[in-house]
Amino acid sequence: MAPSDTRTQILDAADRLFAERGYRGTSVRAITDLAGANLAAVGYHFGSKAQLLAAVARRVIEPINAAQCAGLDRLLARTPDPAVTDLVEAFAGPLFDVMPAGDEGGARTSRLIVTILSDPAEEVRSWTGPAEDTVRERYLAAFGRALPGLSPEELRFRMRGILAVTAVDRVEVYQRPSLACLSPGAGAGEAARQWAITFLTAAMSAPPTGT
Amino acid sequence: MAPSDTRTQILDAADRLFAERGYRGTSVRAITDLAGANLAAVGYHFGSKAQLLAAVARRVIEPINAAQCAGLDRLLARTPDPAVTDLVEAFAGPLFDVMPAGDEGGARTSRLIVTILSDPAEEVRSWTGPAEDTVRERYLAAFGRALPGLSPEELRFRMRGILAVTAVDRVEVYQRPSLACLSPGAGAGEAARQWAITFLTAAMSAPPTGT
DNA sequence: GTCTATAGAACGATAGAC
DNA sequence: GTCTATCGTTCTATAGAC
Numbered sequence: 001m002a003p004s005d006t007r008t009q010i011l012d013a014a015d016r017l018f019a020e021r022g023y024r025g026t027s028v029r030a031i032t033d034l035a036g037a038n039l040a041a042v043g044y045h046f047g048s049k050a051q052l053l054a055a056v057a058r059r060v061i062e063p064i065n066a067a068q069c070a071g072l073d074r075l076l077a078r079t080p081d082p083a084v085t086d087l088v089e090a091f092a093g094p095l096f097d098v099m100p101a102g103d104e105g106g107a108r109t110s111r112l113i114v115t116i117l118s119d120p121a122e123e124v125r126s127w128t129g130p131a132e133d134t135v136r137e138r139y140l141a142a143f144g145r146a147l148p149g150l151s152p153e154e155l156r157f158r159m160r161g162i163l164a165v166t167a168v169d170r171v172e173v174y175q176r177p178s179l180a181c182l183s184p185g186a187g188a189g190e191a192a193r194q195w196a197i198t199f200l201t202a203a204m205s206a207p208p209t210g211t
Numbered sequence: 212m213a214p215s216d217t218r219t220q221i222l223d224a225a226d227r228l229f230a231e232r233g234y235r236g237t238s239v240r241a242i243t244d245l246a247g248a249n250l251a252a253v254g255y256h257f258g259s260k261a262q263l264l265a266a267v268a269r270r271v272i273e274p275i276n277a278a279q280c281a282g283l284d285r286l287l288a289r290t291p292d293p294a295v296t297d298l299v300e301a302f303a304g305p306l307f308d309v310m311p312a313g314d315e316g317g318a319r320t321s322r323l324i325v326t327i328l329s330d331p332a333e334e335v336r337s338w339t340g341p342a343e344d345t346v347r348e349r350y351l352a353a354f355g356r357a358l359p360g361l362s363p364e365e366l367r368f369r370m371r372g373i374l375a376v377t378a379v380d381r382v383e384v385y386q387r388p389s390l391a392c393l394s395p396g397a398g399a400g401e402a403a404r405q406w407a408i409t410f411l412t413a414a415m416s417a418p419p420t421g422t
Numbered sequence: 423g424t425c426t427a428t429a430g431a432a433c434g435a436t437a438g439a440c
Numbered sequence: 441g442t443c444t445a446t447c448g449t450t451c452t453a454t455a456g457a458c
Contacts, residue, residue: 006441022331024235028434038443043435045441111331118329120233120322157406161376168375194420195368202417209402209409217423238451249425254453256423 007045009035014056019112023053023124054127057116060109061132067094068135072142084146085201088162091139092200095166096193114167143204150208162200218256220246225267230323234264234335265338268327271320272343278305279346283353295357296412299373302350303411306377307404325378354415361419373411 013035017026028049032039046052071090075082082090096106116124136159144155224246228237239260243250257263282301286293293301307317327335347370355366 020331022235024233025332027432029432038441039434040436040443041441049434114329115331118325120231120326121236153402154406157403158410160379161410164375164379165372168371168379191364191420192368195365198417198420199369199372199414203410203414206409206413209405239453240451249423250452251425251454252423260452 006035006037006041010037010042010045010052011056011059014052015060015112016108018053018056018115019108022115023119023121028052050123050126053116053124056112057127058129060112064094065131065135067097068139072135072138076142081145082142084143084205085197087139087142087146088200088204089197092162092166092196093193096196110167117167147204154209158204161203165200166196217246217248217252221248221253221256221263222267222270225263226271226323227319229264229267229326230319233326234330234332239263261334261337264327264335267323268338269340271323275305276342276346278308279350283346283349287353292356293353295354295416296408298350298353298357299411299415300408303373303377303407304404307407321378328378358415365420369415372414376411377407 010031013031014026017031017034020026021030028042029039031052032041035041042049042052046055068091071093072087075086075090095110116127119125140155140159143159144150144152147155150158221242224242225237228241228245231237232241239253240250242263243252246252253260253263257266279302282304283298286297286301306321327338330336351366351370354370355361355363358366361369
């Protein structure tokens with residue numbers, strides 16, 4: 001129950017190693033070594049390596065979903081038809097907020113998310129629940145009201161664009177800091193957040209593509 | 212030398228399997244089986260599994276780079292300061308053109324690219340050459356002239372956005388066709404291409420983010 | 423250039439003592 | 441809940457015959 005629980009230690013170690021080396025690139029032995037636990041502890045607490053990944057994925061995704069949901073609720077309490085820029089901020093913002101450990105931690109978490117989402121293995125994709133789809137559908141409806149005239153297909157394309165821009169940006173910053181062109185000091189993460197909102201608000205607000 | 216060369220057969224099989232299962236999820240045995248070759252042939256022709264990946268990566272990336280480069284040359288031959296939308300199309304277009312095998316082949320190639328780019332292993336990242344950076348720098352300069360007032364950092368952020376949107380969109384279409392919301396018939400790929408140009412032109416043209 | 427055979431190492435999972 | 445020990449599998453790489 002304490003935060004230094006073996007189970008929690010394993011989750012923390014797996015979070016870090018899956019992000020840094022990918023799912024297949026991380027052995028159970030590496031995780032338990034980093035966690036200071038025994039090899040058999042993963043089997044005992046999680047059942048298998050794949051179920052450990054599912055637990056890690058849920059732990060990182062759920063707060064993001066909750067924040068996205070709460071943000072939309074807050075907007076809708078003010079007005080039934082929020083502006084595009086507010087929807088963008090409410091949806092993309094939580095992706096910049098993940099992890100309290102500052103810039104490196106946040107980028108590592110984004111790295112973890114992309115690692116999970118981009119792994120083709122069935123094993124890696126089986127953690128997903130219905131909550132993510134619910135949130136996305138709610139935003140889809142809100143964006144649809146804010147952008148009448150946009151076909152559902154093109155709207156969905158643009159929603160994917162939001163995810164792509166937020167996730168990939170932070171991954172690159174983490175993987176190749178020399179290319180980041182961000183001063184490593186404070187504010188870099190905040191700058192990227194504002195750039196993303198500018199970029200995505202303009203993109204979402206574009207007139208529908210003509211036939 | 213013939214197209215049914217063992218070496219080429221192995222490259223084709225590796226291209227497909229790396230895209231479908233990732234680098235670590237693909238064994239050399241699976242590749243040689245699909246290629247109708249012997250297990251030892253990979254060692255003989257490429258030296259190692261990692262060097263085979265490098266050959267696969269170069270084979271798929273180089274035509275894209277060449278097309279991006281040629282597209283920029285064509286624009287610059289007309290005017291020294293091309294419009295943002297033309298730059299977007301010249302840069303992103305080749306990412307939609309990859310592979311002649313139609314929509315499925317193109318999406319699989321995009322999947323391969325994302326698999327390669329998102330794999331954290333050093334082994335997987337070592338294929339890269341200086342050509343990609345050169346093309347990107349040339350576009351960066353052209354976009355910089357078309358978008359004065361944008362800081363180099365924000366411009367670079369936006370360039371990453373282009374890559375993110377084009378790559379992730381096609382990956383999702385390939386991984387989860389049920390979510391694609393594209394009619395599987397002809398024109399789906401072309402629609403996505405146009406949507407991307409609309410989306411990205413608006414995003415790139417956004418006014419600079421204020422401090 | 424192609425093949426067989428195998429070395430040598432790492433992996434995930436688990437049985438069973440404590 | 442934690443540990444040791446190990447089983448059975450799979451992997452890449454390569455030596456050496458043809």
